[in-house]
Structure formats: structure tokens, C-alpha cells
Amino acid sequence: MVSTEDGIPPAPPSSDSRTFARGIKDLVDGFRHSELWLHLGWTDIKQRYKRSVLGPLWITIATGVTAVAxxxxxxxxxxxxxxxxxxxxxxxxxxxxxxxxxILDGSVVFSTNEGLIKQLPAPISVHAYRVVWRSLIIFAHNVVIYLILLAVFPQPIGWTALLVFPALGLYVLNAVWATLVFGILSTRFRDIGQLLTTMVRLVFFMTPIIWSAQTLGAADGETSSRLKLVELNPMFHYLEIARGPLLGQSVAAYHWWIVIACTAVGWAAALLVMRNYRARVAYWV
Incomplete structure (x- = not known):
């Protein structure tokens, strides 16, 4: 045993496993493994519709029938x-x-990939990117529904429709942090996944998806107190920045600022979770 001149053993070397630098490095290294998470995400889609005649087109059919009905x-x-x-x-x-x-796939991404996490020496962020990539594939299939509907019911779309691309960029950024935060916490506390499922269903009905927020306005044209309550729901603003441009509507700037603020808060939480619990995921799964 090595000791100092006064007989006191030296302090053990400090570990940097619980630092923001290691968490950020995991995110960067995981993104660089693009071939891995791109392959895993596409494989997930193919496995889901294995031996199916229409394959991933069932995604479009199911969403289209439900939305139109x-x-x-x-x-x-x-x-x-x-x-x-x-x-x-x-x-x-x-x-x-x-x-x-x-949200829902991200909350179980680590607990359902125990084998890969324990056997594959890769950053855990790879699995978060995998979920987001898979969600983007599903989203791309569903966009076909809108294109068909656009041919049937033409909308007054202008150059403002291009704002949908920065909106999608914010969607992707939010999807990554949500997958990391909910995925890691749900791996430690499995009840969180069940709670998220219930909460997502509840928020669906509280968000203007199958009903319009404009119907809550007062008869004299003033914004009603009910509409103000709707604006307390962050999902309302997320939908406005993406849906409005494709409907030929002008989107108020405050919707963007609220989404950007939520994105910043979410990433702060993701970095904190990555710093403290990233190394424990392999033991929790």
C-alpha cells in the first residue's frame, strides 16, 4: 500500500462518472453511433409488422381511419x-x-431492452435516439394522410408553411429529453410508466385535437376564461406551432416562446438525470 511521508494513505482517485461532462459525452457519442440507432429503429418497425401484407402501411390506415372518423x-x-x-x-x-x-415508448425503452443494454457497449443515449427515429418513421407514414386530405380539401397554404420544419426540430429535441428523463426514471420506478399512460390519455382529451379552441371563445368575440385555461396546457402550444402553418394560419409568437421555454427546462432536467443516474441504468433494468 502506498503511503505519504506522514503515514497517511493517499485519497482514492475521484470518479467523474457523475458529472455533466460525462452526461454530455454520452449524448454526443450516442449521436455519433447513428448507424446503430438508425438500424435499430428501422428494425423495430419491420419486426412490428412482420408477416403483414401491408406492413407499415397499417400505421397510416389506422391513424387515417381514426382521425377521419x-x-x-x-x-x-x-x-x-x-x-x-x-x-x-x-x-x-x-x-x-x-x-x-x-413519451410512452420512451418510458419503457430501457426496461424493454435489457439484453442490449447489458451486452452492447454503447452509450445509453443510443436507445433514446432509436425511439425518436422510430417515432419519425411513424410520423412520415402518417403525413401521407394529410397529403391526401390536402388534395381533397385544398388549404390556403403559403410560405409560412415552412415554419413546420423548425417546429419539427423542436419536436425532436423535446422527444429526446422526454425519452431520457421518463425512460431513466421509469426504469428505476416502474409505476411511472403506468402513470404516464394514464396522464397521456387524459391530456389528449384536454388538448384541442378533436375539438377546436376557437369554439370556447365568447359570443362577443372576446377570449373566454375557458380558452385561457386551455392555454395553460403546454401541448396546446406544441400543436399550434406545427399545425397552424399547415392550415394557412398565422401562429402567434408567444406559442413559439412557450415551446422553446419548455424545451430548455426539459433539457435541463435531462442533463441532471443523465448526470446522476446514467451509470445506474444497466443495474436497474
Missing amino acids: MGILYGELFQQDIKHFLPYVVLGFIFWGFIETS
């Missing part, structure tokens, strides 16, 4: 013009589908 039903109930209301509902379903799969 709900759009027609609620359009009649709320006496909305189907020409404008149906694209509104369909886009709501498409973007909500990306949010929902990112």
Missing part, C-alpha cells in the same frame, strides 16, 4: 365546416401521435 363525428357535434375542421383534426392526430409515441 373522429373529425366527421365531432365536426357534426360542434357544427363545424368539415372542409376546415377535418384537416384540423387529422393534423392534430398526426402531431399528437409523434408526441404520444415519444
Whole structure:
């Protein structure tokens, strides 16, 4: 045993496993393993529809039938013009589908990939990117529904429709941090996954997807207190920045700022979780 001149043994070397630098390094290294998570995400889609005649097209069919049926039903109930209301509902379903799969699939990404995590020497962020990539593939299949509907019910789309691309960029950034935070915490506390499933279903009905926030306005044109309550729901703002441009609507700047603020808070939480619990995931699965 090595000792100092006064007989006191030297302090053991400090570990840097619980530092922000190691967490950020995991994120960077995981992103660099793009061939791995791109392959794993695409394999997940192929395995899900293995021996199916239509394959991934079932994603489009299931979403399209549900969105169109709900759009027609609620359009009649709320006496909305189907020409404008149906694209509104369909886009709501498409973007909500990306949010929902990112949260729910992300919450179980580590617990359902125990073998890969223990046997594959790769950053854990690889599995987060895998979930987001898989959600993007599903999203791309569902966009076909909107394109078909656009041919049937043309919308006054201008150059502002290009704003959907930065909106999707924010969606991806949020999907990554949500997968990391919920995935790691759900691996340690398995009840979180069940709680998220219940909460996502509840938020779906609280978010203007199958109903329009404009119907909550007062008869004299002023914004009602109910509409103000809707704006307390962050998901409302996430949908507005992506759905509005594709409907030819101008999106107020405050929707963007709220989403950007939520993204910053989410990434702060993700870095904190990565710093403290990243190294423990392999022991928790």
C-alpha cells in the first residue's frame, strides 16, 4: 500500500462518472453511433409488422381511419365546416401521435431492452435516439394522410408553411429529453410508466385535437376564461406551432416562446438525470 511521508494513505482517485461532462459525452457519442440507432429503429418497425401484407402501411390506415372518423363525428357535434375542421383534426392526430409515441415508448425503452443494454457497449443515449427515429418513421407514414386530405380539401397554404420544419426540430429535441428523463426514471420506478399512460390519455382529451379552441371563445368575440385555461396546457402550444402553418394560419409568437421555454427546462432536467443516474441504468433494468 502506498503511503505519504506522514503515514497517511493517499485519497482514492475521484470518479467523474457523475458529472455533466460525462452526461454530455454520452449524448454526443450516442449521436455519433447513428448507424446503430438508425438500424435499430428501422428494425423495430419491420419486426412490428412482420408477416403483414401491408406492413407499415397499417400505421397510416389506422391513424387515417381514426382521425377521419373522429373529425366527421365531432365536426357534426360542434357544427363545424368539415372542409376546415377535418384537416384540423387529422393534423392534430398526426402531431399528437409523434408526441404520444415519444413519451410512452420512451418510458419503457430501457426496461424493454435489457439484453442490449447489458451486452452492447454503447452509450445509453443510443436507445433514446432509436425511439425518436422510430417515432419519425411513424410520423412520415402518417403525413401521407394529410397529403391526401390536402388534395381533397385544398388549404390556403403559403410560405409560412415552412415554419413546420423548425417546429419539427423542436419536436425532436423535446422527444429526446422526454425519452431520457421518463425512460431513466421509469426504469428505476416502474409505476411511472403506468402513470404516464394514464396522464397521456387524459391530456389528449384536454388538448384541442378533436375539438377546436376557437369554439370556447365568447359570443362577443372576446377570449373566454375557458380558452385561457386551455392555454395553460403546454401541448396546446406544441400543436399550434406545427399545425397552424399547415392550415394557412398565422401562429402567434408567444406559442413559439412557450415551446422553446419548455424545451430548455426539459433539457435541463435531462442533463441532471443523465448526470446522476446514467451509470445506474444497466443495474436497474
